[in-house]
C-alpha cells in the first residue's frame with residue numbers, strides 16, 4: 001500500500017454510487033489475475049485507471065477481506081454490500097423454511113443430504129447454504145454454450161420446449177402440481193440446469209407462468225448477457241427492480257472480451273443487482289473439478305482452478321420438459337465415481353401432470369421416510385468411513401471426525417452397510433436378535449440416519 005494512501009472520510013450519502021463502484025472493482029479484480037496484482041501494488045493508480053470513485057485505503061481493506069487475506073472488519077463498502085446481500089439470504093431462508101414444504105420428509109431428506117455433503121467435502125462444508133434449490137426445470141435439451149469448463153459436461157443443444165397452446169397448459173399443470181406436492185419452497189428454483197435458459201425463445205413466457213404460481217421469478221443465469229442485449233433488457237423490465245434486487249438475474253462471464261462487452265452495453269446502474277459469475281480463464285476463481293473442467297488440469301497456465309465442491313446447487317427434483325423426465329439429484333464431491341459432481345438417485349418419465357405428481361409422491365415415499373423400519377433397504381454414505389474401538393466408533397469425513405457410542409451389534413451392521421445395501425429385515429434374519437435388541441439396533445440406526453450417515457435406497 002503506498003505511503004500517500006490515507007484513510008479519507010467517505011461520502012456516506014452516496015451509498016448507491018459507492019456500491020456501483022465497489023461492485024465493479026470486485027469484478028475487475030476477480031476477472032483477471034493481472035488486475036488483482038495491479039490493484040494490490042497500487043490501489044490509487046488502479047482506481048484512477050478504471051475511473052472508480054472509491055477511497056483507496058478502504059477499498060484495499062475491503063478487497064483484502066473479499067480475497068480472504070484478512071478477517072472481516074468494519075468497513076463501509078463491506079457494510080453496504082452486506083446490506084444488499086443480507087435480504088436475499090433472508091428471503092431464501094424464509095422460502096425454504098420447513099413450513100413451506102408440503103411434505104416435511106422432503107425437507108428432512110434435504111437436511112440429511114446436506115449433512116452427508118458436509119462430511120464428504122471440506123470445500124462443500126463452507127458453501128452449504130448455497131444448496132437451496134429443491135426443484136429445477138429444463139426447458140431445452142443440451143446447451144448452445146459449450147463452455148470448455150462446463151461442470152455438467154452438457155451436450156450441444158438439440159431441442160427446445162416451445163410455448164405452444166398444449167405445452168402452455170401442460171406447463172401450468174406441472175407448476176400447479178409442483179406447488180401442491182413440494183410447496184412454496186419450490187419457488188427457490190430455476191428453469192435451467194444443464195441448459196442455457198435463453199436458448200428457449202419462449203423462456204420469458206414460461207417464467208411469467210412461474211411467477212403466477214409462486215409470486216416470484218425463478219433465478220436466471222445466462223451466458224448470453226452480451227449476445228442479445230435487447231432481449232436481456234426486456235427481461236430486466238419483466239423481472240422488475242424488486243426481483244432484480246433479489247439476485248434473480250446473473251451473467252456468466254466466460255471471456256474478458258465478453259466482460260468488456262457487458263460493460264459497454266449496460267450502465268453501472270443497470271448492473272447494480274446483476275451478479276457477474278466470473279468464469280473466464282484469467283479469473284482468480286476456481287472451477288468445480290467436475291464435467292469438462294476435469295479435462296482442464298494443467299491447461300490453465302499452472303493456476304489452481306479446481307475445487308472439490310460440486311457446482312450443482314440442487315438437492316431435489318430435476319424436471320426436463322422436452323424429455324418429460326423427472327430425476328432425483330444430489331450434489332456429490334466430484335470424483336471418478338461422480339464426474340459431474342452429482343448423483344442421480346432416481347429417474348423416470350411421465351406423460352401427464354398426474355403421472356408427474358405420482359412420481360414425486362413415489363420418490364418421497366421410497367427414499368425419504370422420516371423413520372426407518374425393518375422394511376427399508378439401507379446403505380452407508382460412501383463419503384464417510386468408520387473405525388471402532390470397544391463401544392466407541394469414530395466416523396471420518398474430509399478433515400472432520402465424530403465419535404459415537406454404538407453397540408457391538410450395530411457396529412457390525414454399520415460395517416455391513418458400508419460394503420453393500422441391505423434390507424434391515426434380512427439382517428435381522430441372519431442372526432437371532434431378540435425383539436428388544438432389534439428395537440435398540442433400529443434406534444441406533446435411526447440416529448445414524450438422522451446424522452446423514454445412512455440412506456434409504458430402493
Ligand code: SF4
Nearest residue numbers: 143145146147150223
Ligand atoms: S456452463 Fe452453462 S452455458 Fe456453458 S455449456 Fe455448461 S450449461 Fe451451457
